[in-house]
Amino acid sequence: MSENKILVVAADEATREAPCAALDAAGFEPVPAASVDSACDLVASMPVSLALVHGACPGDWRQLRRHAGAPPVVVMEAGAEVPRAVQAIRSGAVDFLTNPEDASAVVSVTRRHAVVMNSRGVIAVDERTRGVLDLARRVAPKPVTVLLNGESGTGKEVFARYLHEQSDRARGPFVAVNCAAIPENMLEALLFGYEKGAFTGATRSHPGKFEQAAGGTLLLDEISEIAPELQAKLLRALQEREVERLCGTAPIPVDARVVATTNRDLRQAVQNGQFREDLYYRLHVFPIQLPPLRERRDDILPLADAFLRKFGDGGATMSPGARHMLREYEWPGNVRELENVVQRALILADDGCVDAEDLRFELGPLSSAAPEADASLDDSMKDSEHRLILDTLRQSNGSRKMTAERLGISVRTLRYKLARMRDDGVPVPDSSAMAQVG
Numbered sequence: 006m007s008e009n010k011i012l013v014v015a016a017d018e019a020t021r022e023a024p025c026a027a028l029d030a031a032g033f034e035p036v037p038a039a040s041v042d043s044a045c046d047l048v049a050s051m052p053v054s055l056a057l058v059h060g061a062c063p064g065d066w067r068q069l070r071r072h073a074g075a076p077p078v079v080v081m082e083a084g085a086e087v088p089r090a091v092q093a094i095r096s097g098a099v100d101f102l103t104n105p106e107d108a109s110a111v112v113s114v115t116r117r118h119a120v121v122m123n124s125r126g127v128i129a130v131d132e133r134t135r136g137v138l139d140l141a142r143r144v145a146p147k148p149v150t151v152l153l154n155g156e157s158g159t160g161k162e163v164f165a166r167y168l169h170e171q172s173d174r175a176r177g178p179f180v181a182v183n184c185a186a187i188p189e190n191m192l193e194a195l196l197f198g199y200e201k202g203a204f205t206g207a208t209r210s211h212p213g214k215f216e217q218a219a220g221g222t223l224l225l226d227e228i229s230e231i232a233p234e235l236q237a238k239l240l241r242a243l244q245e246r247e248v249e250r251l252c253g254t255a256p257i258p259v260d261a262r263v264v265a266t267t268n269r270d271l272r273q274a275v276q277n278g279q280f281r282e283d284l285y286y287r288l289h290v291f292p293i294q295l296p297p298l299r300e301r302r303d304d305i306l307p308l309a310d311a312f313l314r315k316f317g318d319g320g321a322t323m324s325p326g327a328r329h330m331l332r333e334y335e336w337p338g339n340v341r342e343l344e345n346v347v348q349r350a351l352i353l354a355d356d357g358c359v360d361a362e363d364l365r366f367e368l369g370p371l372s373s374a375a376p377e378a379d380a381s382l383d384d385s386m387k388d389s390e391h392r393l394i395l396d397t398l399r400q401s402n403g404s405r406k407m408t409a410e411r412l413g414i415s416v417r418t419l420r421y422k423l424a425r426m427r428d429d430g431v432p433v434p435d436s437s438a439m440a441q442v443g
């Protein structure tokens with residue numbers, strides 16, 4: 006699979022053999038190259054996750070790093086002395102391998118540094134994303150609070166999980182709380198826990214998310230949406246490293262690494278008086294800014310390919326015209342929108358090949374609630390839109406909310422479209438009927 010390509014660069018085949026075999030056995034796709042020049046050509050022609058380059062290889066491996074979409078480089082040299090390793094790392098290598106014959110060493114250095122990983126991992130091909138990922142990788146083992154900032158759908162949660170997986174807490178729990186989705190009056194009990202009788206219905210005591218994340222990572226998604234009173238309590242938890250359950254009598258130590266995300270400008274929120282300044286500084290220990298997808302265009306096609314594999318039946322492909330359109334589009338909804346567009350396109354693609362006309366962008370007709378947008382749809386587009394909506398409804402067991410999410414439109418727009426479909430005589434099952442079917 007293209008997201009697992011690892012370059013193995015060494016002049017002679019015998020040197021390449023052991024690392025290639027080790028990578029192959031571990032499920033990576035080793036791509037051999039006999040010189041840095043040919044490695045550069047390969048990097049220009051396909052996404053590569055990592056390059057393992059022999060120190061004595063012809064050419065200067067640093068050239069690889071200068072390439073657009075360059076993979077990180079690990080230099081390998083059997084039995085090399087420490088100064089050589091230091092020199093390589095100073096020159097930009099991410100690691101130095103002194104035992105390239107050792108299969109487990111090759112695999113573990115690759116797992117550690119390959120930036121484009123399996124389908125559960127982070128796709129990072131663009132130079133900017135690689136930079137962000139590199140930053141995340143370096144801060145992951147440090148016990149500091151990380152604030153991930155970026156537009157909606159840029160992959161903040163994906164990066165939060167990556168931070169967790171790259172930390173020494175990876176074996177511990179990863180607990181995520183979407184602060185914007187929980188009603189204000191429930192968030193406090195959810196985060197900090199409660200004792201029996203703390204409120205009507207609290208029939209037994211319950212640990213909060215801080216406690217549940219002990220030994221692991223607590224993701225506070227959309228932190229800017231926390232109400233001011235709760236901000237004070239959160240600040241205390243972060244500062245004192247202890248929490249108190251609602252109606253609790255004793256403080257409970259906190260052993261969770263906190264990662265927070267926001268798609269708002271928190272500094273602006275502080276200036277507007279909506280966010281506490283002291284909490285802002287507490288969270289801002291290590292900020293990471295995720296660029297919008299339109300500013301890291303080299304990620305678009307590798308992401309699209311990953312989504313093709315995720316939602317397609319294995320053999321799904323995409324025409325050059327469709328690829329061109331994906332690359333040129335502005336992606337206001339970022340990676341989430343790309344994911345939705347590919348998923349929708351696969352439903353419309355007849356023969357498993359996504360063509361340009363199968364792409365429905367959210368700036369296009371489907372996202373608009375305006376009646377005039379529908380009026381402009383020709384009949385066949387209307388048909389495919391109806392088919393798409395009904396298929397997605399069915400897959401979502403009739404849930405309007407899930408259907409809207411999958412289609413990347415608001416529930417309001419979906420309801421409007423369903424009403425129009427009914428007006429057009431399209432039989433639209435109601436949600437309870439579909440739930441029974443599902």
Ligand SMILES: Nc1ncnc2c1ncn2[C@@H]1O[C@H](COP(=O)(O)OP(=O)(O)OP(=O)(O)O)[C@@H](O)[C@H]1O
Pocket residue numbers: 126127128129155156157158159160161162163164226266268308340341344
């Ligand atoms: N680099 C990436 N590699 C693979 N998948 C990604 C990447 N970035 C985002 N995605 C996918 O895009 C979707 C949106 O990502 P995610 O939920 O992490 O975004 P977000 O910034 O947290 O969004 P929001 O602010 O709306 O919560 C997810 O399905 C995620 O799997």
